Amino acid sequence: EPEVTQTPSHQVTQMGQEVILRCVPISNHLYFYWYRQILGQKVEFLVSFYNNEISEKSEIFDDQFSVERPDGSNFTLKIRSTKLEDSAMYFCASSVRRTGDGYTFGSGTRLTVV
Amino acid sequence: GNSVTQMEGPVTLSEEAFLTINCTYTATGYPSLFWYVQYPGEGLQLLLKATKADDKGSNKGFEATYRKETTSFHLEKGSVQVSDSAVYFCASFLMEYGNKLVFGAGTILRVKS
Numbered sequence: 001e002p003e004v005t006q007t008p009s010h011q012v013t014q015m016g017q018e019v020i021l022r023c024v025p026i027s028n029h030l031y032f033y034w035y036r037q038i039l040g041q042k043v044e045f046l047v048s049f050y051n052n053e054i055s056e057k058s059e060i061f062d063d064q065f066s067v068e069r070p071d072g073s074n075f076t077l078k079i080r081s082t083k084l085e086d087s088a089m090y091f092c093a094s095s096v097r098r099t100g101d102g103y104t105f106g107s108g109t110r111l112t113v114v
Numbered sequence: 115g116n117s118v119t120q121m122e123g124p125v126t127l128s129e130e131a132f133l134t135i136n137c138t139y140t141a142t143g144y145p146s147l148f149w150y151v152q153y154p155g156e157g158l159q160l161l162l163k164a165t166k167a168d169d170k171g172s173n174k175g176f177e178a179t180y181r182k183e184t185t186s187f188h189l190e191k192g193s194v195q196v197s198d199s200a201v202y203f204c205a206s207f208l209m210e211y212g213n214k215l216v217f218g219a220g221t222i223l224r225v226k227s
Contacts, residue, residue, distance in 0.1 A: 004157065031213065043158075043203060043217035056212050091158060098213040101146065105158035 002026040006092050006106035013082055013113055021077045021109045023092030029104070032075045033093040034067065036060070037108075043091070049075065050098075082113045116141045116211040120204045120218035127194055127225050135189040135221045137178075137204035145208035147171075147180055147187040148215070152201040161189075161202070194225045 005024040013019050025032050034046040047057040049067055066078045075094075079086055092106040121136040139145060149161040149171070162171030167182035176191045189202060204218040 006157075033214070035215075035217075037220075040219070042219045043205075045214040045216070048213050056214065058214075093158075098209075099146070099207070101148070101160065101163055101207075103158075103160065103215065105150075107155065107157040 002104065004092055004094055004104050004106035006090075006109050008109060009107065010110045011112070013111070015084060015113055016081050019079050019082055019111065021079075021090050021092075021111070023075045023077070023106055024073055025075050025092065025094030026104055027073070029094035029096050031055075031095045031098055032067075032069070033095075033103070034077045035091045035093065035105075036088040037091070038085075038088045046077070046090075079111075082111075084113050087111055087113045116145060116206055116208050116216050118204050118206050118216055118218040120202075120221055122219070122221065124222035124224055127223070129196055129225055129227050130193045131225075133189070133191040133194045133198075133223065135202055135204075135223070137187045137189065137218060139185050139187065139204075139206045141185075141206060141208050141211070143208050143210055144182070145206040147178070148205040148207070149176070149178055149187070149189050150203040150205055150217075152203065152220075154200070158203065194223070196225045196227050199223055199225045 032049040037043045089108045093103045095103045117140045146165045148163045150158040151161045162173040164171040164180040170179045201220045203220045205215045
């Protein structure tokens with residue numbers, strides 16, 4: 001069964017450093033998403049991406065965040081200057097349609113900012 | 115807005131016990147409703163869904179009924195197994211609020227043999 005692959009599974013970084021979280025969505029999917037979950041809290045939407053541009057973003061997704069699909073297969077989330085409060089589990093997802101079902105999620109990257 | 119509230123965990127049950135995890139939604143309209151499950155070390159997987167009032171979603175012995183009158187979508191299973199131990203997330207989707215799933219905080223389920 002097709003999978004969404006995320007790397008690394010765990011990343012530790014120092015405050016102020018840049019991090020790039022990587023995702024390989026399912027090949028025939030058209031919509032791509034990043035969500036995050038701070039420990040013990042809700043899974044929160046960050047951004048959706050379609051046709052090589054951001055289609056929607058949340059208040060969390062400020063100027064420190066950016067997304068890119070550099071080569072037609074990878075989908076990356078960059079945090080320019082990490083803060084302690086960016087520590088969370090980050091989930092990538094992709095879907096064929098924009099109807100809420102048919103999402104496939106990756107297993108997540110746990111980001112720890114120290 | 116569109117939001118989801120689910121019961122806090124962890125929920126600890128013995129094998130073959132009955133499971134209920136409560137979920138209620140708040141939305142102006144009728145969202146599609148989902149239960150996702152996350153097994154240890156894995157991603158979020160769709161467990162079941164319902165797209166309109168009175169629909170019942172079911173999968174792997176789990177079921178949930180979309181109740182418009184109580185704005186609820188409670189997850190139930192008649193007899194849990196140790197292998198059901200996981201985190202369960204209720205989620206809603208309403209296009210008027212954008213192309214995104216809105217999740218609850220997740221409920222940890224631990225099943226003891």
